[in-house]
Amino acid sequence: MLLEQILLYFFIAVSSLLALYYLIFLRFAFARKKETAHKIETPVSVIVVGRNEAENFKKNLAILCEQDYPNFEVIAVNDQSLDESKDIIEELQKKYSNLKLVDVAINDRFWLGKKYGLTLGIKAASNDHLLLTDADCIPNSPDWISEMVSAYSTKKTLVLGYGKYELHNSLVNLFIQFETVHTAIQYFSWALVGMPYMGVGRNIAYNRQLFFEKKGFVSHMHIASGDDDLFVQEAGTRKNTAVVFHKESHTVSEPKKNLGDWLKQKQRHYKTSKYYKPGHKFVLGLYGIMQPLFYISLVLALVFTPYWEMVLIAAGIKVFLQYLVFVFSTLKLGSYRILWFLPLLEILTWCFQLYALTLSKVNKKQRW
Numbered sequence: 001m002l003l004e005q006i007l008l009y010f011f012i013a014v015s016s017l018l019a020l021y022y023l024i025f026l027r028f029a030f031a032r033k034k035e036t037a038h039k040i041e042t043p044v045s046v047i048v049v050g051r052n053e054a055e056n057f058k059k060n061l062a063i064l065c066e067q068d069y070p071n072f073e074v075i076a077v078n079d080q081s082l083d084e085s086k087d088i089i090e091e092l093q094k095k096y097s098n099l100k101l102v103d104v105a106i107n108d109r110f111w112l113g114k115k116y117g118l119t120l121g122i123k124a125a126s127n128d129h130l131l132l133t134d135a136d137c138i139p140n141s142p143d144w145i146s147e148m149v150s151a152y153s154t155k156k157t158l159v160l161g162y163g164k165y166e167l168h169n170s171l172v173n174l175f176i177q178f179e180t181v182h183t184a185i186q187y188f189s190w191a192l193v194g195m196p197y198m199g200v201g202r203n204i205a206y207n208r209q210l211f212f213e214k215k216g217f218v219s220h221m222h223i224a225s226g227d228d229d230l231f232v233q234e235a236g237t238r239k240n241t242a243v244v245f246h247k248e249s250h251t252v253s254e255p256k257k258n259l260g261d262w263l264k265q266k267q268r269h270y271k272t273s274k275y276y277k278p279g280h281k282f283v284l285g286l287y288g289i290m291q292p293l294f295y296i297s298l299v300l301a302l303v304f305t306p307y308w309e310m311v312l313i314a315a316g317i318k319v320f321l322q323y324l325v326f327v328f329s330t331l332k333l334g335s336y337r338i339l340w341f342l343p344l345l346e347i348l349t350w351c352f353q354l355y356a357l358t359l360s361k362v363n364k365k366q367r368w
Contacts, residue, residue: 045125080202163202196236198229
């Protein structure tokens with residue numbers, strides 16, 4: 001009898017905690033686009049860093065340079081590439097007067113990493129408002145710059161955007177779509193309630209002055225990744241952070257093709273997350289632990305207790321709130337097909353992430 005009650009109360013506690021998280025996530029799910037009363041025309045510097053990205057520079061730089069915005073430059077940082085990246089950028093400069101090349105000289109002894117290339121690109125920027133993306137990304141619309149900088153103001157100097165991945169008909173792509181949407185729901189929601197903790201380097205904007213006030217990436221230059229989330233950890237506050245999530249503001253990237261490459265990417269992310277603020281690690285870690293505990297305690301409560309009505313009510317409330325969050329979030333972010341497989345994707349993705357987290361603890365080597 002005592003064991004049955006413990007199992008019941010434990011399951012209700014887990015379900016209640018998750019329901020509380022989903023209530024917070026509804027802040028993003030029900031968020032609306034803020035319309036600007038005037039047209040934004042502030043000068044913008046778009047910065048793209050790439051290493052051995054010749055093909056992507058060739059395909060994507062022209063799209064960036066042709067954005068429908070009155071006053072902007074595109075700074076392409078060739079980060080010690082061994083391919084034809086520099087030649088391709090120089091050829092494109094003949095056509096686009098707003099394209100600037102920053103060439104990071106090849107160092108045979110060591111490679112300084114993406115953050116060094118980004119820093120050089122930011123120093124070379126002519127404008128105070130910066131918009132960062134990756135070489136393998138393209139804007140989702142010609143109005144990408146306009147939409148991202150629309151959130152800038154005298155108080156809002158850090159803008160978090162959304163970088164989605166192309167849709168493919170594969171199981172790995174389904175995992176990627178779910179994980180990308182799930183992550184975005186979290187960082188958008190927490191930013192909206194005053195706790196910005198990360199962004200994505202594929203689509204993030206901030207003020208040049210803010211970058212130098214925080215001394216750039218100096219405090220975490222020794223860490224290979226983290227040019228996005230660790231910078232937000234240092235620079236993001238309740239007052240200075242804004243979010244932009246409507247479809248015209250998205251960027252689109254080519255996703256990983258196989259599970260192994262995706263797991264390696266997740267390993268890098270987990271290695272970075274250990275440098276988060278203690279409060280952020282607690283909130284995110286608790287949510288991560290509660291997800292598998294929900295399914296484990298659900299099975300135990302249904303099998304070993306006679307209180308199945310109460311168990312199903314608690315589970316139903318959690319699942320209802322979860323679907324409410326994901327339905328309205330996918331209206332903003334896309335990837336609707338994940339809704340058909342939500343519980344299964346949640347369980348399997350957690351298993352894969354646990355595996356990636358374990359590998360990140362074992363494998364200390366990091367790459368760009």
